[in-house]
Structures are given as structure tokens and as C-alpha cells.
Amino acid sequence: MTALAAKLRSALDSDLFFSFRHSPATVAAAVTVLVFLLGAGLAPWIAPHNTYEVVTLNLSDAFLPPAWTESGKASFLLGTDDQGRDVLSTIMLGARVSLMVGFAAVLFAATLGITLGLVSGYVGGLVDAAIMRVADVMLSFPAVLIALLIDGIARGVLPRDLHSRISIYVLIAAIGLSTWVQYARTVRATTMVEKSKEYVMAARVIGLHPALIMLRHVLPNVLGPVLVIATIGLAIAVLTEATLSFLGVGVPPTQPSLGTLIRVGNNFLYSGEWWMTIFPALALVVLVLSVNLLGDWLRDALNPKLR
Amino acid sequence: MAEASRPLVRVQGLKRYFDVSAPLLNRLLEGQPRLTLRAVDGVDFTINRGETFSIVGESGCGKSTVARLIVGLYRPTAGVIEFDGADMSGFRSRKEMAPLRRRQQMIFQDPYASLNPRWRVRDIIAEPIRAFRLIDGNAAIVARTDELLRQVGLAPADGDKYPHEFSGGQRQRISIARALASQPEFLICDEPTSALDVSVQAQILNLMKDLQRELKLTYLFISHNLAVVYHISDHVAVMYLGRIAELAPTRVLFSRPRHPYTRMLLDTIPDLAMTGRQRNPVAGEVPNPINPPTGCGFHPRCPFANERCKIERPEPLPARGDAPGSAALVACHGVEEGRLPDDVRPLNAA
Amino acid sequence: MPRPPANQPLLQVENLVVEFPTRRGVLRAIDDISFHIDQGEVLGVVGESGAGKSLTGAAIIGLLEPPGRIAGGRVFLDGGRIDDLPPEKMRRVRGKQIGAIFQDPLTSLNPLYSIGRQLAETITTHLPMSEAEARKRAIELLAEVGIPAPDKRIDHYPHQFSGGMRQRVVIALALCANPRLIIADEPTTALDVSIQAQIIALLKRLCRDHGTAVMLITHDMGVIAETADRVAVMYAGRIAEVGPVRQVIKHALHPYTEGLMGSIPSVGMDRQRLAQIDGAMPRLNAIPQGCAFNPRCPKVFDRCRVERPDLMAQGTTQVACWLHAPDRALAKAAGGGRG
Numbered sequence: 001m002t003a004l005a006a007k008l009r010s011a012l013d014s015d016l017f018f019s020f021r022h023s024p025a026t027v028a029a030a031v032t033v034l035v036f037l038l039g040a041g042l043a044p045w046i047a048p049h050n051t052y053e054v055v056t057l058n059l060s061d062a063f064l065p066p067a068w069t070e071s072g073k074a075s076f077l078l079g080t081d082d083q084g085r086d087v088l089s090t091i092m093l094g095a096r097v098s099l100m101v102g103f104a105a106v107l108f109a110a111t112l113g114i115t116l117g118l119v120s121g122y123v124g125g126l127v128d129a130a131i132m133r134v135a136d137v138m139l140s141f142p143a144v145l146i147a148l149l150i151d152g153i154a155r156g157v158l159p160r161d162l163h164s165r166i167s168i169y170v171l172i173a174a175i176g177l178s179t180w181v182q183y184a185r186t187v188r189a190t191t192m193v194e195k196s197k198e199y200v201m202a203a204r205v206i207g208l209h210p211a212l213i214m215l216r217h218v219l220p221n222v223l224g225p226v227l228v229i230a231t232i233g234l235a236i237a238v239l240t241e242a243t244l245s246f247l248g249v250g251v252p253p254t255q256p257s258l259g260t261l262i263r264v265g266n267n268f269l270y271s272g273e274w275w276m277t278i279f280p281a282l283a284l285v286v287l288v289l290s291v292n293l294l295g296d297w298l299r300d301a302l303n304p305k306l307r
Numbered sequence: 308m309a310e311a312s313r314p315l316v317r318v319q320g321l322k323r324y325f326d327v328s329a330p331l332l333n334r335l336l337e338g339q340p341r342l343t344l345r346a347v348d349g350v351d352f353t354i355n356r357g358e359t360f361s362i363v364g365e366s367g368c369g370k371s372t373v374a375r376l377i378v379g380l381y382r383p384t385a386g387v388i389e390f391d392g393a394d395m396s397g398f399r400s401r402k403e404m405a406p407l408r409r410r411q412q413m414i415f416q417d418p419y420a421s422l423n424p425r426w427r428v429r430d431i432i433a434e435p436i437r438a439f440r441l442i443d444g445n446a447a448i449v450a451r452t453d454e455l456l457r458q459v460g461l462a463p464a465d466g467d468k469y470p471h472e473f474s475g476g477q478r479q480r481i482s483i484a485r486a487l488a489s490q491p492e493f494l495i496c497d498e499p500t501s502a503l504d505v506s507v508q509a510q511i512l513n514l515m516k517d518l519q520r521e522l523k524l525t526y527l528f529i530s531h532n533l534a535v536v537y538h539i540s541d542h543v544a545v546m547y548l549g550r551i552a553e554l555a556p557t558r559v560l561f562s563r564p565r566h567p568y569t570r571m572l573l574d575t576i577p578d579l580a581m582t583g584r585q586r587n588p589v590a591g592e593v594p595n596p597i598n599p600p601t602g603c604g605f606h607p608r609c610p611f612a613n614e615r616c617k618i619e620r621p622e623p624l625p626a627r628g629d630a631p632g633s634a635a636l637v638a639c640h641g642v643e644e645g646r647l648p649d650d651v652r653p654l655n656a657a
Numbered sequence: 658m659p660r661p662p663a664n665q666p667l668l669q670v671e672n673l674v675v676e677f678p679t680r681r682g683v684l685r686a687i688d689d690i691s692f693h694i695d696q697g698e699v700l701g702v703v704g705e706s707g708a709g710k711s712l713t714g715a716a717i718i719g720l721l722e723p724p725g726r727i728a729g730g731r732v733f734l735d736g737g738r739i740d741d742l743p744p745e746k747m748r749r750v751r752g753k754q755i756g757a758i759f760q761d762p763l764t765s766l767n768p769l770y771s772i773g774r775q776l777a778e779t780i781t782t783h784l785p786m787s788e789a790e791a792r793k794r795a796i797e798l799l800a801e802v803g804i805p806a807p808d809k810r811i812d813h814y815p816h817q818f819s820g821g822m823r824q825r826v827v828i829a830l831a832l833c834a835n836p837r838l839i840i841a842d843e844p845t846t847a848l849d850v851s852i853q854a855q856i857i858a859l860l861k862r863l864c865r866d867h868g869t870a871v872m873l874i875t876h877d878m879g880v881i882a883e884t885a886d887r888v889a890v891m892y893a894g895r896i897a898e899v900g901p902v903r904q905v906i907k908h909a910l911h912p913y914t915e916g917l918m919g920s921i922p923s924v925g926m927d928r929q930r931l932a933q934i935d936g937a938m939p940r941l942n943a944i945p946q947g948c949a950f951n952p953r954c955p956k957v958f959d960r961c962r963v964e965r966p967d968l969m970a971q972g973t974t975q976v977a978c979w980l981h982a983p984d985r986a987l988a989k990a991a992g993g994g995r996g
């Protein structure tokens with residue numbers, strides 16, 4: 001227990017925490033992200049209304065404006081949609097889907113990118129050339145285009161009911177496959193630097209298997225920059241998911257994400273029910289902005305040159 | 308040959324070329340030629356058990372490449388490396404190499420890069436033990452690493468710290484402890500003190516000498532610092548542009564340098580005793596090793612060079628006038644022809 | 658600037674203090690050092706890493722990296738104070754009156770401009786010369802620092818020179834406005850031994866010819882022995898000993914200097930072991946009380962652990978060591994006996 005306390009104290013005393021405390025924007029961003037994580041993560045339990053239980057819905061509650069307007073109702077803080085669902089609750093549940101897809105896509109992209117980057121940087125030669133040319137090709141297309149392509153192929157190849165069941169995984173794979181290049185390139189560059197360092201040479205002198213050297217020696221030393229990319233990557237993944245869902249090729253309508261909400265709400269924008277699209281959009285902007293701010297801070301804090 | 312009198316390491320005709328050409332596409336588009344860097348270009352020597360054999364030379368002369376070839380980080384382009392009678396190139400698999408690898412370890416130049424910053428010191432030192440499965444059981448490994456830490460002048464408690472908590476000299480001690488962990492006979496030391504301050508260098512050199520005596524170690528010592536080489540070596544090879552210019556017992560080399568390049572190098576040693584000795588800084592710089600001069604590589608800078616030196620590459624030959632068995636090998640036409648003035652330097656300068 | 662009296666030193670540093678504010682308190686990297694450099698003199702500043710020798714040089718030319726700052730003391734050049742000059746004026750002093758040579762010649766040269774352009778620009782900034790005159794002078798300077806075919810090489814870029822040649826160019830750059838003082842920070846450390854000897858010989862010759870004084874900062878006693886007139890030995894942000902180079906090297910007074918000299922291997926000396934100073938230079942946040950060297954000193958006695966010694970004259974040298982305190986003439990024998 002005292003060891004844990006000592007660890008905690010040294011963490012609170014670290015330079016990283018110091019720079020965090022002294023950057024108000026970062027603290028605000030962190031709090032925002034935390035609110036989102038808690039709100040989205042606990043949504044099924046803490047959301048004011050269970051919006052996807054059809055029996056609880058009342059169509060007479062449809063199209064209610066936010067609570068502070070004249071015809072608003074106090075129990076629907078941000079108003080309701082065309083089905084009478086509480087917008088705040090749909091945002092919380094939507095953010096949950098968005099964040100889950102985002103985290104999964106980042107995990108997928110990072111795993112793929114780190115592995116390929118490590119191999120590419122460590123082995124070099126033809127293997128490196130092959131991986132990096134593929135990466136170049138991927139990089140020359142916009143991520144959304146690649147994701148659309150992958151989703152389109154999946155739709156064409158898979159039977160319809162199977163596709164709608166696994167469409168969320170297809171989406172994750174699509175976003176992951178369109179963003180791994182960043183990880184791979186960064187890890188490759190850092191690996192090449194680390195590989196020439198003498199501690200790696202010492203491991204080679206002992207005769208360790210290259211895979212072991214990559215895993216035990218190189219990998220822990222290339223993860224710093226990956227953390228930064230992963231943070232900003234989360235923002236990009238959430239945004240990509242929203243874009244795809246907005247275009248209607250993303251998550252199935254049974255599990256609406258922020259993007260789906262914005263798309264659906266968009267249909268009612270011109271008939272005056274602005275809250276249905278503005279609030280989910282605002283939530284998306286604030287979430288992405290906060291995650292980005294966190295990533296920026298992390299990049300500066302981990303970069304010894306800027307300190 | 309008897310086990311004891313057989314040299315521990317024998318190197319013959321060792322060559323290592325590096326391809327330093329531009330990438331294929333650039334070569335095709337811009338018509339650039341293929342470029343080969345002859346980092347090591349035909350080197351022969353033997354290292355006896357229990358001695359310190361040094362290779363000295365300026366940057367780019369190939370001395371570090373020789374060290375890495377011997378330790379197996381590079382494969383030779385040509386030539387033979389024998390360790391205790393076994394031809395190193397005869398092994399193809401990692402498993403077959405393991406018993407030999409255990410017997411030779413390396414100490415590196417940069418104490419800030421040679422230890423994995425994310426590992427605890429104890430794990431760093433234990434890595435060879437675990438890799439070669441020398442000791443079973445965690446408690447036994449801890450006991451052994453404690454012993455190693457003490458052996459290099461650190462405390463067992465230091466094992467639980469991370470490398471960044473140590474000074475350069477202490478890190479070099481950790482590096483030595485790791486090298487000793489597999490109980491090797493042969494240590495390859497690549498500029499082990501050139502990144503250290505002089506007072507720390509003295510600590511490390513003293514430690515290395517003590518360990519050599521206690522553990523009967525054989526050292527291959529790579530350095531550019533002639534005074535350090537004089538202090539620690541039994542035999543010295545002077546390298547220039549990938550070849551050995553002169554190889555001799557330490558006292559012979561420093562008291563009676565034959566090769567003009569050796570003489571020039573000795574002239575660069577600062578006169579700390581303040582004797583007012585006249586130094587002749589030689590003009591010129593080491594040529595580009597990608598495009599070395601013909602004949603003897605040193606001829607453009609050599610005050611004694613003639614036509615033969617520009618055309619014919621000199622081979623190392625025993626010098627005249629040394630006691631048999633401890634003769635210097637000199638690769639110089641001028642020395643062979645006896646047209647160079649003798650250069651005898653008294654060694655008791657202090 | 659008023660004309661200095663003939664006996665006034667060229668550079669006078671008085672009680673210089675350099676500090677680094679960190680969030681765990683202020684670190685004192687240079688702690689109250691004073692020294693001078695005479696006209697045309699070469700002062701060697703020697704010490705191990707962390708001794709503060711490079712910071713001293715940087716503080717004098719106003720190139721301390723933030724958050725480092727001069728927290729006390731004064732620096733005079735030719736009798737005029739320069740440590741409190743505004744950056745714009747300091748920039749003119751640098752280059753015109755003080756030249757600088759650093760360890761890595763690559764960082765001192767702009768890779769995007771030809772060396773001729775860099776030289777001419779420095780010359781026209783500080784001297785009343787036209788472009789054409791400046792170019793002519795640049796070629797002369799390159800010839801003077803031993804660059805073959807200077808009229809051709811002047812249009813080459815830094816990457817087209819070897820390390821040794823680049824350092825020659827940097828020396829030419831430092832010399833081009835005829836400064837009174839050159840601060841050379843490890844000018845030969847990055848070079849090969851044979852090139853080191855050439856650069857040292859060049860620096861010596863040029864400074865003699867131009868009457869330029871040099872503050873030569875290095876960790877290499879050999880370079881000092883070859884080049885300097887006087888030497889200051891630094892330890893943990895203070896000067897341990899300063900005096901004529903021959904005196905300090907052959908008859909070191911401070912136990913640190915003595916240990917340092919003994920730890921240098923030399924050709925011709927057949928010793929099984931080198932003299933060894935145990936331990937390492939203290940970190941800035943853990944400088945011992947009293948004399949900073951006391952935990953490593955073989956001759957330490959009680960006073961060393963409590964009271965910090967200042968430089969005390971001892972013949973031609975000054976030494977900061979209680980062994981040589983004038984009021985300890987009697988105690989000295991006793992202290993030596995106990996050590």
C-alpha cells in the first residue's frame with residue numbers, strides 16, 4: 001500500500017503532471033473528455049430516458065423543443081425528436097457508440113501500424129520497401145474514401161443479414177485500415193533510430209531472436225509517439241465514423257451514433273426543429289476538439305525539444 | 308596445437324564491404340554508379356589468451372567494423388574468423404552459435420545508449436543469464452546479479468533502479484556487469500572510455516585491468532586514444548583505410564614506430580609532461596574511403612612516398628631489427644626497402 | 658568606450674553567478690567565480706562535464722539558453738560592462754569584439770548559404786567594407802586558416818567541406834571582424850586526433866599573429882598543455898585552481914587537479930593502475946556543503962566539510978583549498994598527517 005502511495009506521489013510530482021496542471025486548456029479538455037467518457041459509458045444506466053425501448057416512447061412528445069424554450073418540457077432538457085425520444089439521452093447513447101467505434105478503430109489501427117512499422121524499421125530492405133509502398137498508396141487516398149471502399153466491398157460480398165449484424169465491425173475495420181499508416185510510419189522511423197542504439201546491439205550480440213528484440217527492447221521505446229498519435233487518432237476516428245454514418249454507410253440504424261443523429265436531425269433542420277441536429281453536432285465538435293487538445297498537449301509534453 | 312598455446316582469436320583475410328549506393332530508382336534515373344565502401348579490406352591478426360589486443364586509428368579506418376565482425380553483428384564479405392579454433396562462418400543457425408556467443412561479449416562506447424532505458428538494471432544484467440539459460444530460478448539469478456554488481460563496484464540495491472538514475476561512469480559499470488554475466492573469456496571493447504570524463508575513464512580502465520587479472524579475460528580494445536592504448540595493451544594494430552598499417556607489441560610500437568602513419572599518430576599525442584617536444588602536425592586528412600587512393604592508402608599524406616607507393620599496395624612484412632617473435636609487422640615499401648630514417652623514441656618520458 | 662589603461666585586463670569576470678530556475682527550486686550552475694584574461698593571452702578553462710565551463714563561456718557572450726540566467730556578478734570587456742547590455746548591443750559585441758568557436762562546426766554554419774556569403778555578411782556587418790572588399794578579405798581569411806584554393810572554395814557550401822576544414826571555416830568566421838577575444842568551446846573535440854593537432858596549431862598561430870586573446874574551454878588537459886598560457890580548473894560550478902599552465906600541470910595544488918592529472922594515462926608511463934578519484938561530480942541539486950570536492954577528497958579535514966574555500970593566492974597560482982589557507986600554515990602539517 002505504501003509502495004502504491006509512493007508511486008502515486010511520484011506521479012503527481014512528475015514533469016508530465018506539472019505541465020498538465022499549468023495548462024488550463026488541457027485541464028478543461030481533460031475534464032470534458034472525462035465527462036463524455038462517463039456520460040457515454042454509463043448512458044444505459046444514467047440517461048434520463050430509455051430511448052430505444054419502444055413502449056416507453058410517447059409520440060405526443062415528438063418534436064418538443066429544448067426545455068428552456070416556451071413550449072419545452074422540463075423532463076426533456078434538449079428537446080425530443082420525431083419519435084418523441086429525448087435528445088440528451090440519444091446523444092449520450094450515440095456518443096457511446098461513437099466512442100466505442102473510435103476506441104476499437106484506434107486499437108485496430110495501432111496494432112496493425114505498430115506491428116508493420118516495427119517489422120519494416122527493424123528488418124529493412126525489401127520487406128521495408130514493400131510495406132512502405134503499400135503505406136504510400138494508402139496515404140494517397142483520403143481515409144473516408146478508403147473506408148467507403150471497404151464498406152462497399154463488405155456490402156457487396158457479405159449476405160445482407162450477416163452484413164447488418166457485423167456492420168459495426170466492418171466499420172471499425174474500415175476506419176482502422178484507413179488510418180494505420182500514420183502509426184506505421186512513426187514507429188518505423190523511431191525503430192530505425194532505436195535499432196542503431198547500442199542496447200539493441202547488445203541484445204544482438206547475445207544472439208536473441210529478432211522478434212524478441214523487437215518485442216522486448218524496441219517496442220517499449222517507440223510507444224511514446226504512438227500514444228500521441230493514438231489520442232489524435234481517436235478524434236479522427238470519431239470524426240470518420242460520424243462522416244460515414246452521416247453518409248448512411250456507417251453503423252446500423254438500430255445503434256445510432258452521433259453521426260446518425262446528425263443525419264436524421266438534418267432532415268428536420270429546415271422545418272425549424274434545429275435542436276435535433278445542432279445538439280449532437282455540438283457534442284461531436286466539443287468531443288473531438290477536447291481529444292485533440294489533449295493530444296496536442298501530450299505531444300508537446302513528451303517532446304524533450306520543446307521543453 | 309596445444310590448447311593453451313593456441314591463439315584465442317585468429318583473423319585472416321577479413322574483408323567487409325558496404326553497399327552505399329543510392330536507392331535503385333535514383334541509380335536508374337540519375338545514372339549514379341554503384342558505390343562500395345571497403346570498410347575492412349584484408350586484415351590478419353591473432354589474439355592470444357589473456358592479452359589485450361588494441362586496434363587504433365582515426366574515424367573511418369574500419370576499427371569498429373572489425374569489432375562488429377568478430378562479435379557477429381556483421382557477416383564478413385570474405386575471410387576467416389576463428390574463435391578458439393572454430394571457424395565462426397561455419398555456423399548457420401542461432402542455436403549452433405549460442406555456446407560461442409556466450410564466451411564473447413561486448414562493451415560499447417556510449418553509456419547513455421547501451422542500456423535499455425525502460426528496463427531495471429537487474430533485468431539488464433540478467434539478460435544474458437536468461438538468454439543462455441545459465442541459472443534457473445529467480446532467487447539464484449538475483450544472487451548472481453548482486454554478485455556482478457559488487458564485482459563492478461556498484462551496490463546490490465542499485466539493481467532495482469533504472470539507468471537514468473546513474474552517471475555515465477556508473478552506466479559503463481552496468482554495461483560491464485552485463486558483459487560479464489555470461490562468464491565470457493573474450494570481451495570486445497569498442498571505445499569503452501571515449502565518452503567518459505578523464506577521472507571516470509581512469510576508474511573504468513582500472514576496473515577493466517582488475518577484472519582481466521581476476522577472471523583471466525582476453526580483450527580486443529578499440530580506441531583512437533593512443534595514451535589509453537599504451538596504458539592497457541599488449542599488442543597494438545594501427546589501422547588506416549580498412550587495412551593494418553603496423554602491428555607490434557605495445558612497447559615496440561611506441562618506442563620504435565616504423566610506418567610513417569604510426570609516426571604521425573604518435574606526433575599527435577599532446578605533450579602533457581611539458582617537455583617542449585617539437586611536434587610536426589602532418590598536413591592533409593583521411594581520404595574518402597569510398598574512393599581510396601591507389602597503392603598504399605597513405606601515400607598522398609606520406610612524406611616518404613615514391614612511385615612504387617602510388618601503384619603497388621604494400622603487404623604487412625616483419626620489420627628488421629626486432630627480436631624474433633616480437634617483430635613488428637609493417638605494411639610500407641619504404642620500411643621494406645630500408646629508405647626511411649630510424650625513429651627511436653625514449654619511453655620514460657615521465 | 659574609454660581607452661583602457663595599459664595594465665587593465667581585456668576581460669574581467671567578477672563574482673559571476675548563473676542560475677537555472679526549475680520548479681524544484683533554483684539550481685546554481687556557476688557559483689560566484691572571478692577571473693580575468695589579459696590582452697593576447699590564452700586562458701584554458703578545463704573541467705569535467707557538469708563543471709560549468711561551457712556555461713561560463715555562454716554567460717560571457719550572452720548566449721545562455723533560457724531559463725538559464727546571470728543572477729549576479731559583473732563582466733567587463735576592455736573596462737566596459739557587457740553583462741547588462743540589451744540583446745541588440747550584445748549582438749554587436751559578439752562578432753565585433755568577441756568571436757565564438759563551438760564544438761560542432763556544422764551547427765555554427767548555415768547549411769543554406771555558401772561560406773563566402775556567410776563570411777562576407779559577417780564582415781560587412783561589423784566592418785565598413787563594400788561587398789567586393791569583404792569578399793576579398795574572406796578569401797584572404799580562408800587562405801590564412803589553411804584552406805587550399807580559397808578563391809574556389811569560397812563559393813562552396815558547408816556540406817562540401819570535411820569536419821576539419823569546416824572547423825577552419827568557423828575559425829575564419831570568428832576572426833573576420835578582428836575581435837579582441839575568442840571564446841572557443843571544445844573546438845577540437847569532434848575532430849580526429851591528427852586534425853585536432855592541426856587545428857590547435859592553427860589557433861595558436863593565428864592568435865599570436867593577431868594578438869587575439871582566447872578563452873579555450875575544453876575537457877582535454879592535453880589541449881590545454883599545448884595551447885594555454887594560464888589555466889583555470891573548474892569543479893561543480895567553481896574555480897578550484899587557476900594559474901600558469903606549467904605550474905598547474907606540474908605542481909598541482911588542489912587535490913582535485915592532482916587527481917585529475919594522475920588519472921590521465923600517458924605514453925611512456927608504465928603503471929598497472931591509474932590514480933583514481935572515486936565517485937563522480939555532484940549533481941547541481943546535491944552540491945555538498947563546504948568545499949564541493951570534500952566527499953571525494955583524499956586530504957579532507959573538518960574545515961572542508963563546513964566552510965567553503967575561496968581562491969587564495971599561493972605563489973603564482975590561486976587555489977580554493979583549505980590545505981593552502983595562509984592561516985593554516987601550522988595546521989597544514991597536522992591536516993596532511995591525518996589525510
